[in-house]
Amino acid sequence: MDPLYDRLARELRECIVTGVYGAGERLPGVRTLSRTRGVSVATVLAAYRRLEDDVLIEARPRSGYYVRNRPTKAIPAPARSAPAAQPSPVTGQELVLSLVKASNDPAVVQFGAAVPDPSFLPVRTVERALARAARQHRNRAAAYAFPPGLPELRRQIARRMSAYGCATGADDVVITNGCQEALVLALRAVTRPGDVVAIESPTFYGLLQALDSLQLEALEIPTDPVDGLSLEALQLALERWPVRACIATPNFSNPLGYCMSESRKRRLLTLLGARGVPLIEDDIYGDLGFGPRRPPPCLALSEGTGAEVLYCASFSKTLSPGLRVGWLVPGHHQARVEYLKYVLNMASPTVPQLALADVLHSGGYERHLRTVRSDYARAVGRMIEAVTRHFPAGTRITQPAGGFVVWVELAPQVDSLRLAQLARAEGVSIAPGPIFSATQKYRNFMRLSCACPWHSDVETALARLGTLTANLSIG
Known part of the structure; x- marks a missing residue:
């Protein structure tokens, strides 16, 4: 059960979010x-400290606790991407290994790899x-769990999937060994070396590495941060090029975070x-998701x-990165995927x-999700507010x-590759934009992971990133 102060903090946070306590208003005395x-x-003091850590309230000497003023002007989202409209081999992924290695260095402030800090994970639950x-x-623990895997886990996964349609x-x-292996197996099932695969742009660099390792060509499709x-x-790309598969992350993509509407998911499927092009859904x-309802995957909407x-x-991303447990629902490629998994x-x-x-x-798992969804929502909100405060105008x-x-x-x-070098020298890790493109686009972009515990070192690191960015913009 959650600590009492944590439950009180959540109740107060809800009051702030819903406007019961508005910006600048005083909260009840301790x-x-x-x-x-x-x-x-x-308990009250611990709850208020938690809300201070979440940058929702502030303490004023001899006065009490007040709801912080939020930025009055919303920072705009990036425009829709505009990648080259032709297939290409994947290049420029050498930087990624150093990025993920930095995630294991406790001396580095981690904004680079999308690996959640243990404080966001049910470590004790998994340990037990x-x-x-x-x-x-x-x-059984000493034996192989040959493909397709342990039946009790597959049953539990199937029950969860049936719950969302x-x-x-x-x-x-x-x-599979994580989602990365699932993507690789799916690609191997439906493509051959030299084939063209349509992908979101920007897209997760792990996918680009998978395409590279399988000698596939990437066709980057413009992608909007909202839609x-x-x-x-x-559609134009399918008419022009021999696309053999399309890979998309319609629910909270990495790095854009958009959630495609159900109507657009159905249009994508249709x-x-x-065209007879399979969709590999990540x-x-x-x-x-931060909303009250889990969005259905494309698989749930594909009938008809x-x-x-x-x-x-x-x-x-939800329970434990280190366990490396993922899964694939390959449809009529089941036998082929099981064989490929066994050989691999x-x-x-x-x-x-x-x-x-x-x-x-x-x-x-469900109990953890109820907590961690709001934890991630707060973490993202903190990051957006900090970038608003610390980075140059126009960001x-x-x-x-x-x-x-x-x-x-x-x-x-601003060259984000150069920014990444300068930041790393000061103990801060970021993910520069070019690694999210097959052709090293997005040189003035970066991805930041928000799944880190919020403390003074994190705030200082973001302030320093903002200063480095400002220097590069005038240098």
């Missing part, structure tokens, strides 16, 4: 709130589940279905559209599968509807 809520003074799995299933059974699910993939541009952030959907997801690495580790089946069965930033990354457009003369 002793008054202690008396009316029937909690200790220490792993211990139970090793203790209660000793013989997918007609998926346990036998339709293949367990998502341009269906008009995709468009691809008419839904890794689907459970992390003629579209073939290969659905990929994982628990890396025989099986995904057994103990993590047992543990995650336990977490899902016990309801621990643009996305307003994601879920997930925990933001995409930042800097002045045209």
Whole structure:
């Protein structure tokens, strides 16, 4: 159960968000709130400190706690991308390894890799589940869980997917080593070296590396930070080029964070279905929306559209990146995908599968999601506000509807590769824009991960990034 101060902080946060307490208004005094809520003074102080950490309130000497003033002018989002309208091989991904290595360095302030800090994860829940799995299933834990994977985990995944509209059974699910492997297996099932694959632009650099490793050509499609993939541009691309597959993240894409509307998802499916082009759907952030309702994946909307959907997801962003458990629903490519999975690495580790089946069965996953969604929403809000305060005028930033990354457009003369070098020398990691493009576009863009604990070092790092950006814009 959550600490009492945390529950009180959530209630007060809701009052602030809904306008019960407006900007600049004084919150109830500590002793008054202690008396009316029937909690200790220490609990109230801890709740107020939590809201201070979230940059929602501020303490004024000898006066009390007040709702902070929010920026009066919303910072604009970047414009829709405009990549080259022709396929190309993937280049410029060498920087990514150093970026992900920095995520393991405790001395570096992490804005680069989209890896959630352990404070956002149910570490103890997963730890207990792993211990139970090793203790209660000793013989099974020592054996291979050959493709398609452990049946109890596949059943739990199928039940979750059916809850948001997918007609998926346990036998339709293949367990993988994270979502990255699911994407690779899906691509190998429907493409051959030299084929053209349509992708969002900008897109997750891990996907670009997968395309590169499979000798596929990327066709970057303009993508809007609010509406998502341009269906008009995709239609023109399908008419002009021999596209063999399309990969998209319609729910809270990385790095833009958009959520495609259901009507646009259906249009996408109909468009691809008419051309016989399979959609590889990456839904890794689907459970992390900030709204009251989980948006359906394209797979749930595909009936009657003629579209073939290969659905990929994982628990890396919600439960534990280190467990490396994902899954793929490959449709009629099931037999081919199971064989490819076996040839690639025989099986995904057994103990993590047992543990995650336990977490899902016990309801621990849903309980965690109820908390972490609001945690990520606050984290994104803090980041947007800090960028608004610390970065030069003219900076643009996305307003994601879920997930925990933001995409930042800097002045045209700012080279984000150079910015990344300067920031790294000062102990700050960012993800420069060119690694999100097959052709190294977006040189004046960067992605920031918001899934970090908020403290003075983070605020200082963002202020320093803002100063470095300002210097580069005039240098």
